[in-house]
Amino acid sequence: MTDNTEHKSNVDLTEVAKFEALASKWWDTESEFKPLHDINPLRVGYINERASLKGKKVIDVGCGGGILSEAMFKLGAQVKGIDMGEAPLAVAELHKKESKLDIDYERITAEDIAEREAGKYDVVTCLEMLEHVPDPSSVIKACMKLAKPGGHVFFSTINRNPKAYLFAIIGAEYILNMLPKGTHDYAKFIQPSELNNYARHAGLEVQHITGMTYNPITKHYKLTTRDVSVNYMMHTQKPNT
Numbered sequence: 001m002t003d004n005t006e007h008k009s010n011v012d013l014t015e016v017a018k019f020e021a022l023a024s025k026w027w028d029t030e031s032e033f034k035p036l037h038d039i040n041p042l043r044v045g046y047i048n049e050r051a052s053l054k055g056k057k058v059i060d061v062g063c064g065g066g067i068l069s070e071a072m073f074k075l076g077a078q079v080k081g082i083d084m085g086e087a088p089l090a091v092a093e094l095h096k097k098e099s100k101l102d103i104d105y106e107r108i109t110a111e112d113i114a115e116r117e118a119g120k121y122d123v124v125t126c127l128e129m130l131e132h133v134p135d136p137s138s139v140i141k142a143c144m145k146l147a148k149p150g151g152h153v154f155f156s157t158i159n160r161n162p163k164a165y166l167f168a169i170i171g172a173e174y175i176l177n178m179l180p181k182g183t184h185d186y187a188k189f190i191q192p193s194e195l196n197n198y199a200r201h202a203g204l205e206v207q208h209i210t211g212m213t214y215n216p217i218t219k220h221y222k223l224t225t226r227d228v229s230v231n232y233m234m235h236t237q238k239p240n241t
């Protein structure tokens with residue numbers, strides 16, 4: 001069996017390649033990236049409500065083509081985006097230039113930049129990325145390291161249970177064709193209790209968790225604390241001391 005993991009840097013090259021192949025469509029709101037565009041106002045609203053982005057120094061870990069990075073910049077944050085995909089970053093660079101936005105993108109892992117820029121960020125975001133890396137706990141530790149004392153750290157991922165398998169893989173990839181087949185690997189989904197443990201183990205305090213639900217009839221997403229059974233977001237904070 002081929003091992004596509006860059007062990008030292010916690011990168012699964014097969015996962016990164018999936019996003020490289022689709023990168024040119026990143027800003028096409030009717031493409032495979034439609035779900036990310038559709039959920040973006042909800043997630044940036046959640047982050048802004050809880051961490052008040054204006055004037056904050058933010059790092060977006062696994063930023064891809066920059067959908068979240070740009071939205072946070074537009075709310076007044078000073079944003080750096082990092083990713084290991086070359087093509088998604090090239091798209092992010094192009095799009096930021098077209099939109100005349102001052103965002104700094106870099107191809108580097110969370111772990112490596114945490115060595116260089118520890119304690120520099122008011123807000124760290126790591127959305128829809130943990131389920132694509134070999135060791136999510138290592139990324140979570142790096143996110144904690146990047147945050148200033150009292151800094152906010154946000155994660156989002158997909159729960160692991162039969163309903164999540166049905167909605168996120170069978171529904172989204174095979175029935176509704178919202179995502180390419182093979183986008184997600186069920187085994188890499190993360191239960192909220194596991195994310196909670198990883199965060200606490202890294203030294204982060206869990207502040208809040210919310211589900212993000214999709215109604216296939218109305219085709220609308222909404223945030224709800226009552227249902228974290230498929231997609232969910234977690235707000236954590238680095239202690240002040």
Ligand SMILES: C[S@@+](CC[C@H](N)C(=O)[O-])C[C@H]1O[C@@H](n2cnc3c(N)ncnc32)[C@H](O)[C@@H]1O
Pocket residue numbers: 009010011012015016019020036061062063064065067068082083084085088108109110126127128129132133
């Ligand atoms: C589903 S996309 C999410 C993009 C963005 N966070 C968003 O939610 O709009 C996942 C991204 O994670 C990136 N990625 C995967 N493994 C990575 C790693 N080890 N380090 C940095 N980025 C990684 C991929 O290249 C891809 O751009």
